[in-house]
Amino acid sequence: MTRISGRIVTPDAVVRGHLDLDGELIAAIVPDDAAGDDVIVPGFVDLHCHGGGGHTFTTGSAEAARAAAAFHLRHGTTTMLASLVSSPFELMRSAVLAYQPLVAEGVLAGIHFEGPYLSEVRCGAQNPAYLRDPSMSEIKDLIKIGEGAVRMMTVAPELPDALDAIAYLAGHGVLAAIGHTDATYDQTHAGVAAGATVATHLFNGMRPPHHREPGPVVGLLSSAIVCELIADNIHLHPGMLAFAARSAGPGRSVLVTDAMDATGMPDGRYELGGQEVVVADRVARLAHNGSIAGSTLTMDVALRNAVAAGLPLVDAVAMASTTPARLLGLGDRLGALVAGLRADLVVLSPDLTPTSVLRGGEAL
Structure with a gap:
């Protein structure tokens, strides 16, 4: 299990907490007010x-x-x-x-x-x-x-x-x-x-x-x-x-x-x-x-x-x-930080500059 922490941008809100990954999938979003200031967005x-x-x-x-x-x-x-x-x-x-x-x-x-x-x-x-x-x-x-x-x-x-x-x-x-x-x-x-x-x-x-x-x-x-x-x-x-x-x-x-x-x-x-x-x-x-x-x-x-x-x-x-x-018909597989979707995500600094990229849970 991989854990990435920060301000997680979900389809509905920005949630401060942890994004848990299980292999190539998003397993869970765990709220935690003590998480850092990195911004985590879908790929x-x-x-x-x-x-x-x-x-x-x-x-x-x-x-x-x-x-x-x-x-x-x-x-x-x-x-x-x-x-x-x-x-x-x-x-x-x-x-x-x-x-x-x-x-x-x-x-x-x-x-x-x-x-x-x-x-x-x-x-x-x-x-x-x-x-x-x-x-x-x-x-x-x-x-x-x-x-x-x-x-x-x-x-x-x-x-x-x-x-x-x-x-x-x-x-x-x-x-x-x-x-x-x-x-x-x-x-x-x-x-x-x-x-x-x-x-x-x-x-x-x-x-x-x-x-x-x-x-x-x-x-x-x-x-x-x-x-x-x-x-x-x-x-x-x-x-x-x-x-x-x-x-x-x-x-x-x-x-x-x-x-x-x-x-x-x-x-x-x-x-x-x-x-x-x-x-x-x-x-x-x-x-x-x-x-x-x-x-x-x-x-x-x-x-x-x-x-x-x-x-x-x-x-x-x-x-x-x-x-x-x-639009591409892939919304049930990727494009959002939601449990069950593929772990394509970008970790951004507070000024929204990329610091790391993961595709299918694997870091580049």
Whole structure:
């Protein structure tokens, strides 16, 4: 039996006491007012990450994917999707075949395709050369060869055949996400009605709200959809982060990194989806037009930024762990500090800096 003491962040409260672990599972939470000031949170669950530590998910390299996952694990992310950007179908297919064994092994929780079925008007840092309308034959093939590894796909709902694609994804166990979209409010709600359940990095890569045409942002916030929020204080002002999180609530908000391979690396020149990216003072931008190109964020920093923006610690932890775990269908196994769940946890100092990470009860 392993015992870890401090302020334990449960789904309902912060409990000062001891967290008892029995092998890979949480055995019990024992209150004790004399326990220390460390903050114990569940392992983070990142639904949207393109890489980190100098390694990328976007090229379909299993070796790079394993190294990127290991980098983020050291920052407390115990469960993650490998996100690709818009790519030729051949690369999408080869990435599924390369990453499927990593999913089976538990290194990755699945694959997220952010594109290529996106709006050219709102493509952001997505390579416009690879954008195209949804292809049912491509989608069906990816899901088939993935054997459960494909877990999420971002689609712009206003594109031809997009609603059919969303319905097919939802009907085959794949999270359909709405993002990089110029959709109207009504087109957004049509996407939700077709089966979409996620908003890819709310606000970013979307038509801005207007009081006479609310567009996708208000359409998504006013639905039952779960909204990704990039809490790097660059993609979203802290006030906007807090506003969106309070509007949707912690059960419909998730913190994501949208990190690229430059995360944890020096400033300099990098590549994303065939386009050159310049990173300066932690901000990644396309070299040719200055568009923000992913982030250099880790989930521990996202949690600190969310709390600094005024969100309660319990809510911020739900957004970083519990809500995304539930969205992936893993809520009965992980994502919260509850007896019987897997002992994925991060021990933080009082200022919320990680001091240790455990996955399945094993310390890194």
